[in-house]
Amino acid sequence: MPKFHATVPLGYVHPGSSISVTHFTLEDVDRILTEAAELEVMPASRRAQRFAKRRVALLFYESSTRTRTSFELAAKSLGADTTLVSSLSSSIEKGESLKDTGVTLRSLGAECIILRHPNSGAPYVLAHFTGLPVLNAGDGSHEHPSQALLDLRTILAHLPKSARVAAKRNHLIHERTLQGVTVTIVGDILHSRVARSNALLLPRLGARVIFCGPESLLPEYAAGIGPGVEIERNFDRALQQSNVVMMLRIQKERLAGLEIDLENYIEQYQLHKQRLAALAPEAIVLHPGPVIRGLEVTSEIADGPNSVIAEQVYHGSIIRMALLARALDAHPKRNDESSKNR
């Protein structure tokens, strides 16, 4: 029988958690990508034994297609049992707190919780009160670590061959892995957890990150997120320097009264064929989805030769297997000194 009153030390976060990319050392990132590469080529039958019958809960307070399915299929392909709790068909609707929902899932035997939540920082609440590994599948405008890792894997797959070989000779991931690579992230940066996770991760590998967007969606202080991040409001100028372009959707659900002149936005920030051909014909185009065709990108771009959007989704399932493996393999740190229950 599990411990029903498991005491969790104040502020504890299980080491198998992925809440923020800032928690990962470069060695962690290297290990995750190495694990991903191994799982990718592992026969499905062997993979299914890796975590047979382990219990993984998906707790979704926001709608999601790719992230949810991707995590769910990743867990299943590792043999784990999954259960989905979504805010619209559970006691959450009746007013149950995140803490109680988490503790309930733990009592039901969940060994790891994958959380998507509209409030920034919500994964910490869950981690603190359950003591379980928590995988952040997107929290408010804060972070989306698995997305940054899958974006990294996608970018690495498209690095010039020479760079890839050089990278493999030593470790795959180090401070210069993305040296010379400029990644421009375009659009609704203010509300984007994808932009934040990428901006906090990629510069540590040597990449230059350019944020591009209008003042209302990209405040000047955004550049203060960390080293290696700069702002260029002119899309064409940013594009000219880019090897990687990451297009973002305008998050209507988070605008909170902010008015955007869409016509003007499209004029200035839409990525279309002529723009890409003229300014960055070699660049790869990423998009975390969902794509609003005709707004941030045209169909020609989304389906065009530079687009790696479908690849991103593929890498997503591989990365999420690796993150789940990390979570289910990790042992909770013993912390006998302070065992105060919060």
Place this chain on the structure above:
Amino acid sequence: MTAMLIQGGHLVDPSTGTDERRDLYVRDGRVAAMETPGKLTALAKKEKATIVNATGMVVAPGLVDIHVHLREPGQAYKETIESGTQAAAAGGFTSVCAMPNTSPVNDSPETTRWMQSADRKAVVRVFPIAAATLGSRGEAIADYKALQAAGAVAVSDDGKPILEDNIMFESLAQAARVGLPVIQHAEDTRITQGASMNAGALSFRLGLRGMSVDAESGIVERDIELLSRLRKGDPSSRAHLHVAHLSTAKALEAVRRAKRSGLHVTCEVAPHHFALTQAAIGDYNTDAKMNPPLRSEEDRTALISGILDGTVDAIATDHAPHALHEKEQEFERAPNGIIGLETALGLSLLVLHRQHRMPLMRVLALLSSQPAQVLHLKDRGSLAVGSFADVVLFRPNDDWQFRVSESKSKSRNSPLDGSKLPGRIQMTISEGRIVHDARNVPTSPHR
């Protein structure tokens, strides 16, 4: 007749400029005498006075907090007037001014009187601050004369700033007629929707909506402008604007300019704003969430400068208790505020006296005589003969550890749990009665 002799202590009383060894004699709830050591011993013997040995202690006027939330009526699960005043006593406070954002809002003489009734079992004096507008809805001015007669010492819509220019102007004008200060929670709520921390690179990184500095300074500047207009129309007006929990360099500068131009503007700063910065939020610690939010290091140091140069009139805690389940939530959903009565003296001594070498007398003035003066609390915050015998005894160099689990408040929302603070409080006396006595309580062992 009850009498008490507090002897052997070092008396620090800003109102009389006393800073030396003095014995203090208290009779019938008032200060009866302040004399050189030993001089009052015979009198004490004759009147069979209780003797309090204050050797090694500072004897100071009981502290005055002009900004607390005692949560009654209506939210007794967070705090009661009884528990809140017990926390006050434990923190050395003998006068607390309670904000009106209760349930119902205190906009009536009945509620104002109810709060001061003996049935509330307050252990220190409670001075209600009444709502400036009915229901704090910012529409209709409350009956200031009746509220004052019932005991209100100021009016404020704390938590719900008065945004309408004409309402704020009217509030200042009507309050001036009866001699009440108007306390404004300066926040332009039209531009702080959904904000839960200070705006800047950190709020961006955490993905939290930020509250800009301008949201505070804009209202302070507007209010000063209204006050100035009022004074031009009626130079004899007693209009008095008091800015609550000022938190930014920009708003401080506006107050500094207004004071220089001769306007009756005062302001208070909360200990957490001069002791902590937004960095205390860490991984979304809801006990570091309050309104106004913790700001940048630049703002924090500007506030300290404002305290040192005299622009800041008072230190006020904004003691804001919330139940555990309310703070054990997602950061954006958790309510604003922290408890502060028991850590105010310690933080003030630590930051202002120890780190910034502000004389003890001046630190204590900010916590007693000056706030009493801001809200015209007669015979409070002073040890002058004839004043209420509100006294605090503490050991200024004796460090102690704040444990929120031992707080007298009903709530536990403090980011300072475990902090080591100077100034161990030994005794608090309210109108001649000992309401807190820590002298014989064994201190819990450090774990």
